[in-house]
Structures are given as structure tokens and as C-alpha cells.
Amino acid sequence: MQRRTKIYFPELAxxxxxxxxxxxxxxxxxxxxxxxxxxxxxxxxxxxxFASLEIGYEFYVSQYSWIVPLESDITELLQKYGGFEDELPPFEEANYLSILNYKPLVFNKTSVVFFPQEKLFQTQTCARDILLQKRKDKYYDIQDFNQEIKEISLAKEGNILIVSDKSYQYLFFRDSLEKVKYENVEKYLNIFKGLVGKPTEISCPWHKLNDEQFEELCYHIICKHYKPGKEIRKMGKSRSRDGGRDIEFHTPERLGTDSRKWIVQCKLIRDGSSLTGSKINNIMDTIAQYGARGFCVMTSGVIDSGLYDKLDNIKRNYGIEIDEWSKLEIENFLDKHHELRDKYFFD
Known part of the structure; x- marks a missing residue:
């Protein structure tokens, strides 16, 4: 009988x-x-x-998703190897929505993200090949592998998506999920009102905040959304800096993905105008200077299409992870976290 070597550090392996x-x-x-x-x-x-030996069943990982057997306990798996040192975010059953030729969405009562159609196809294709290898049957019909989606769950913060078919559960993490931008929301707004049930009047009185208070608010949002643990820093007083980086944090490490350093720029806009590309300068210089692999912009205004294009180009050409928080995303987040909203926008 072959003896298996115990792996003491599966994450490193x-x-x-x-x-x-x-x-x-x-x-x-x-x-x-x-x-x-x-x-x-x-x-x-x-x-x-390598953690399969410790957890007691085989599961497969990549940089963008995991393949896990249907009967496996997702909660235990994520707590051990998903980078969640504290509590695991609660999951809710999610709805799938496809309209005309627009990108399909998945949403629950609190979050909405674009459905990772292409990544799911790649992941299910891999799962099919794994099953074929296990059965070792050359005459096994590929059509017998049922890829019909049976269940979709989305974490409350929209940072983990679980899609299940008849064979496996597929986990997609925040860095492989695309948020719905402000400019796309109008296309789906009428459907959101009927199906998601979110209130449309959730705007915040941004004139009550100064630059320092807005950065503190962004700091608390990052702590709740990204779960960076102790690896987060706010860079002193807002007026004493050059604006290159306001907040710096590291995402937690999980199987298949190392911890990544992020730079955050915070832009308070009180007059209702848009945040344009000209107001966010030298992004790549800042990223290179501090050795970051992710860049996030957070603003109390609307992000205009020129800045979205600029950020998309950086992501596409340099492989830098990008995240954007316009007033819509921030106000929706605060609508789910009343304790933060009350702290900064009390009557």
C-alpha cells in the first residue's frame, strides 16, 4: 500500500x-x-x-476559480483556505438576469455583479475533463456531462459567487467578478426595482464631509468589503500628501492566489460633478513606485466614461487589478451597512 506524504504547508505547496x-x-x-x-x-x-489530503476530498483550484464536489462543505473549505480569517460572509440565493444583448447579471437582495459566463465555461470544461479521466472510459459521451446550472449563490458583499451543476460546485472570487458600473445601471434599473427591491432614494449628503472624513469612510468600507485584516494603512492627513496614495492594503491570501498589494485614491466631490481622468494622474507611476498589483478609486461623484476607459486600458495592458467605487456603489454599500451611514451622516 502506497504511503502518502503529509503536506504540512499546503498553501506553500x-x-x-x-x-x-x-x-x-x-x-x-x-x-x-x-x-x-x-x-x-x-x-x-x-x-x-495539496489541501485535498487535509480536507478529505479532491478539489481543484486556479487563479480565478475553484472546482469543489457537490457534497462538500463550502463553509469549512473557505474558512480554512479562502483567506477569511474572521467570519465568513453570509450567502444568499441569487437570481440570473439576461436582457437582449447586454451582459447577464446575477444578484441577490444586497449585491449585483456581472455573470462570469466565459470563466464558467472554462471551469466546467475542466471539470468535464476531470470526470472523463476519473471514469477512464473512452466511449463516455461528453454530452452526458450535464452543465445545466442548478443553483447560484452570491455572498452578501458580492465578493464570492457559487454556481452549481449536477457534478460540481464552482467558486468565483472577487478578483474574477466584475461589478456593475454606474453607467450600466440605467439599462437594468426598471428590472432592479421589481426584482431586487432596493430603494432608489439612498443618496448621501456628501456636503457634510471633508476630505479627511471621506477617506476615513473609505477606509472602513475597505475593511468590511475586502477583509484585509491588519494589512491596511491610511496615509496620514489628506492635505499633507501628494494624492498618490490615500490608503494601502493587502488582500488575504487563498489557495491559488497570493496576497496582493493595492493602492487606493479617494476623491470627495460635493458639487455633484463627475470624476474625470484629468483628476486622477500618474496612476502607473504610483503603482510602480509602491509595487502594487491593484488600484482602486473611490469617489462621492459619478465616474465619467473617460476615466473608466483609462482604468480599463491599465487593466488590459499591464495586468493590474482595477476596482472603482462611484457614489452609486458607495451609497448602495452604506444602504447595507447602516452603522457606517449613521456614523458619517447622522442627523
């Missing part, structure tokens, strides 16, 4: 394997093909986690 899988194409074509026959998940940039 997974980090090594992630780099190996990403760089295995340095091998010649025959070696790569042989490796993929033995480990079909690696063809799709997935690997079987």
Missing part, C-alpha cells in the same frame, strides 16, 4: 504548483501533452490542491 503549471509550457510539445494526459486539469490552468 499550491503556490509552487501554480507557478509550475503556469510555466510548464517551457517543456516540448510531447512532454506537455503527456503531462496533460496524466493531469487533464492542467490543460485549463487548474491543479488538484
Amino acid at each position: 499550491d503556490s509552487f504548483l501554480a507557478n509550475y503549471v503556469a510555466g510548464e509550457y517551457d517543456l516540448d510539445d510531447e512532454q506537455v501533452e503527456e503531462l496533460h494526459r496524466k493531469y487533464p486539469e492542467r490543460r485549463h490552468q487548474f491543479w488538484k490542491s
